[in-house]
Amino acid sequence: MTLDGDKLQVTGVQDDTPAAKAGIQADDRIVKIDGQTLEGLSLNDAVGLLKNSENDTVTLSIEREGEADLIETEVTKEKLAAIVADGKMLDDKIGYLAISEFTGLTSEQFQKAYQSLQDQGMERLIIDLRGNPGGLVTAVCDTLRQILPEGLIVYTEDKNGKREEYTCDGDTPISIPLVVLVNENTASAAEIFTGAVKDYGIGTIVGTTTFGKGIVQNTFQLSDGSVVKLTIAHYYTPLGNDIHKVGITPDVEVELPDDATSDVQLEKALEVVKGLESAE
Known part of the structure; x- marks a missing residue:
């Protein structure tokens, strides 16, 4: 899901899930959760309302294109493996793949x-x-290895200058036109993905400047049971860019x-990807 103003937009619905059984469709916009x-x-916080309800069901008020009135539907909560990467085909043989987190x-x-x-x-x-x-550095690197050419994905350096590199063997580089959609809430590992795509020139970045979290953090448990999170290194894009507190500026800037009344960023992404030349 993505947050569009004060509405949660459904980017896709997996078959045979509670959402599918409740009739929820891709591009629906959730405007209320249990009346809130x-x-x-x-x-x-919005996703937390869905997850943290103590009830066995949650009532959603949905706005759908072509429907004048809100649609009320009740979804039965079930424990499912989290869907963090999901795709669908759009018109003109354009694939759409949303990644919500790197786990x-x-x-x-x-x-x-x-x-x-x-x-x-x-x-x-x-x-x-x-x-x-964002999420795990290992997860974003494993994902990027499916589309990057051979070379460096990202590297980290600690305060002593110790460098650790993550690389790709380049067995399956993407050869079709690619656009990566980002916004101000695209952060950390998602910026590693964005930075690698941009540095290798394998895709066009569309949206708004990313969050700017270019640090690696670990959590450490103390003897009293409390936990402290410490920054242990900075990470750098393949070309050596430090994006911390700066972010990544898209190639094509477009606000939402x-x-x-529509997803103008996705519309611009569709326009851009249609104009790109295939590498095949």
């Missing part, structure tokens, strides 16, 4: 979604990292206004 509006909430599940889910889109005849691809807060 999402005004003023962050993406994490231990991301690489495998990306591979399955990417392969499914290829099997359906995908000729161009949009990867949506908007609202992706709070009062937008």
